[in-house]
Amino acid sequence: MPRQLTARGRLTLLLTALVLAAGLALSVLTYLLMRRYLGRRTGFLSLTTTGGEPPPPPLPEQALAAGDRVAELALSAFLTQAAIALAVVTVLAAVLGRWLAGRILRPVRVIADTARRLSADNLSERVPVTAPADELAALATTVNGMLDRVQHGLRGQRLFTANAAHELRTPLATIRTAVDVTLDGRPGRDELIAMAHDVREAAARSQRTLDGLLLLARSQAGAGGPLGPADLSGVAGDALDAAARDIAARALTVDAALRPAPVSGRRVLLERMAGNLVGNAVRHNRPGGRIEVSTGVTGDGRSWLRVVNTGQVIDPATADRLVEPFVRGDGSRVHGEDGSGLGLSIVQAVVTAHHGTLRLTPLPGGGLDVTVHLPGGAGPPRPHPMVTTRAQAGGASGR
Missing domain, CATH: 3.30.565.10 (Histidine kinase-like ATPase, C-terminal domain)
Structure with missing residues (x-):
C-alpha cells in the first residue's frame, strides 16, 4: 500500500503546483504576444513622411527572410530561457513552500503533541494560544475549552463513582452485619424477624439509591420519553x-x-x-x-x-x-x-x-x-x- 502524503507534503505540492501553473501561463502568454509582434510582416515598409514625399521602395526578399529568421531565433531563445527560469522558480517554490507549510502547520503539531501527552491521569496541560487571533488561535482556544470540560466532567465522574460506591456499600454492610449477628447464636423467631426488617430497610435504601442513579443517568443522556x-x-x-x-x-x-x-x-x-x-x-x-x-x-x-x-x-x-x-x-x-x-x-x-x-x-x-x-x-x-x-x-x- 503506497504511503500517503502528510498534510505538509500536500500543502507543499499545492503551493508548488500553483507557482508552476502561474509560470506556465505567464510564459505562454508572453510567447504568444512576442510571436504576434515579431511575425507582423508586409511586402514593404509603410512609412508616412511629412511634406508629401513618396514612400520608400519595398525591401528585398532577402531582407524579409532574414527578419523572419531573427524572429524565429528570438522566440526559440525565449522558450529555452523561459523553461530554465520556470524550472528554477518551481524548485525554489517547492523549497519555500515546504518551509511555509511547516510554519503554517506548526500550531497544529503543537496541538497534536499536547493531545498525545494527555491521559486520564494528566489533563492539566493546555495548548498555548499565540498571537495573532487567527483561525489557529481560535482552534487552540476551542481545544483548551474542550479539555476544561473533559477534566471537569472526569473529576465529577470520579467523585460521583466514589460517592455512589460508598452509598451502596453502607446498606450492604448493614445487611451483612445483621445476618452475621443473627447467625452467631441460635436465633429465635423475634431475632429473625428483626433481622428481616433490617435487611428489608437496607435493601430498600439500596434500591432508592440505584433508582436515583438510573434516573440521573437517563436525565444526563436526555432519555426520558419523546418530546x-x-x-x-x-x-x-x-x-x-x-x-x-x-x-x-x-x-x-x-x-x-x-x-x-x-x-x-x-x-x-x-x-x-x-x-x-x-x-x-x-x-x-x-x-x-x-x-x-x-x-x-x-x-x-x-x-x-x-x-x-x-x-x-x-x-x-x-x-x-x-x-x-x-x-x-x-x-x-x-x-x-x-x-x-x-x-x-x-x-x-x-x-x-x-x-x-x-x-x-x-x-x-x-x-x-x-x-x-x-x-x-x-x-x-x-x-x-x-x-x-x-x-x-x-x-x-x-x-
Missing part, C-alpha cells in the same frame, strides 16, 4: 399534591402562584424535576415553615419555575455544591429522607437536558431560592388561570 408539550404550572401543581401529606405533617404554609408556563420537553423528567424541588423544600424546611411555588413566562418567552423555602442558613460560597450528588452545600455528606441524596443533581441534569438554566440563591434568614428557566414551548399555552393560594398544613396546592 412533547408540557406546562410547568401543571407539573408543579402535581408535585404539591404528591407532597401534601408531608406538608401537613410538618405544618408548612404553602404559597402557590401558578401561571401558565408552556415548555417542550419530556414530561416524565419534568415531573421528577418539580417533584425533587418540592420534596427538597419540604424535607429541608423547619417545622411550621413556608414554601413558595410559582411559575410563569419571562418577557423573552422563557418559562420559569421557582421554589422558595425556609430552613437552615446556607453559605452562599458553597451553594453551587448543592447540585453535587450526596453532598451538602457545606461539603458534608447528605442523605435525604428518601435515602438517595440525588435530588438537586437530578434537577440539574433535567434542566441541562432541556437546555435550561438552574439558579440557587441562599436566603439571608435561612432557606433556599431555586429558580429554573427553560425554553418556552411552541404554540399558545393551555388555559390555566393564575391562582394564588395560602395553604396551612398541606392544604390546596394552588391549581
Whole structure:
C-alpha cells in the first residue's frame, strides 16, 4: 500500500503546483504576444513622411527572410530561457513552500503533541494560544475549552463513582452485619424477624439509591420519553399534591402562584424535576415553615419555575455544591429522607437536558431560592388561570 502524503507534503505540492501553473501561463502568454509582434510582416515598409514625399521602395526578399529568421531565433531563445527560469522558480517554490507549510502547520503539531501527552491521569496541560487571533488561535482556544470540560466532567465522574460506591456499600454492610449477628447464636423467631426488617430497610435504601442513579443517568443522556408539550404550572401543581401529606405533617404554609408556563420537553423528567424541588423544600424546611411555588413566562418567552423555602442558613460560597450528588452545600455528606441524596443533581441534569438554566440563591434568614428557566414551548399555552393560594398544613396546592 503506497504511503500517503502528510498534510505538509500536500500543502507543499499545492503551493508548488500553483507557482508552476502561474509560470506556465505567464510564459505562454508572453510567447504568444512576442510571436504576434515579431511575425507582423508586409511586402514593404509603410512609412508616412511629412511634406508629401513618396514612400520608400519595398525591401528585398532577402531582407524579409532574414527578419523572419531573427524572429524565429528570438522566440526559440525565449522558450529555452523561459523553461530554465520556470524550472528554477518551481524548485525554489517547492523549497519555500515546504518551509511555509511547516510554519503554517506548526500550531497544529503543537496541538497534536499536547493531545498525545494527555491521559486520564494528566489533563492539566493546555495548548498555548499565540498571537495573532487567527483561525489557529481560535482552534487552540476551542481545544483548551474542550479539555476544561473533559477534566471537569472526569473529576465529577470520579467523585460521583466514589460517592455512589460508598452509598451502596453502607446498606450492604448493614445487611451483612445483621445476618452475621443473627447467625452467631441460635436465633429465635423475634431475632429473625428483626433481622428481616433490617435487611428489608437496607435493601430498600439500596434500591432508592440505584433508582436515583438510573434516573440521573437517563436525565444526563436526555432519555426520558419523546418530546412533547408540557406546562410547568401543571407539573408543579402535581408535585404539591404528591407532597401534601408531608406538608401537613410538618405544618408548612404553602404559597402557590401558578401561571401558565408552556415548555417542550419530556414530561416524565419534568415531573421528577418539580417533584425533587418540592420534596427538597419540604424535607429541608423547619417545622411550621413556608414554601413558595410559582411559575410563569419571562418577557423573552422563557418559562420559569421557582421554589422558595425556609430552613437552615446556607453559605452562599458553597451553594453551587448543592447540585453535587450526596453532598451538602457545606461539603458534608447528605442523605435525604428518601435515602438517595440525588435530588438537586437530578434537577440539574433535567434542566441541562432541556437546555435550561438552574439558579440557587441562599436566603439571608435561612432557606433556599431555586429558580429554573427553560425554553418556552411552541404554540399558545393551555388555559390555566393564575391562582394564588395560602395553604396551612398541606392544604390546596394552588391549581
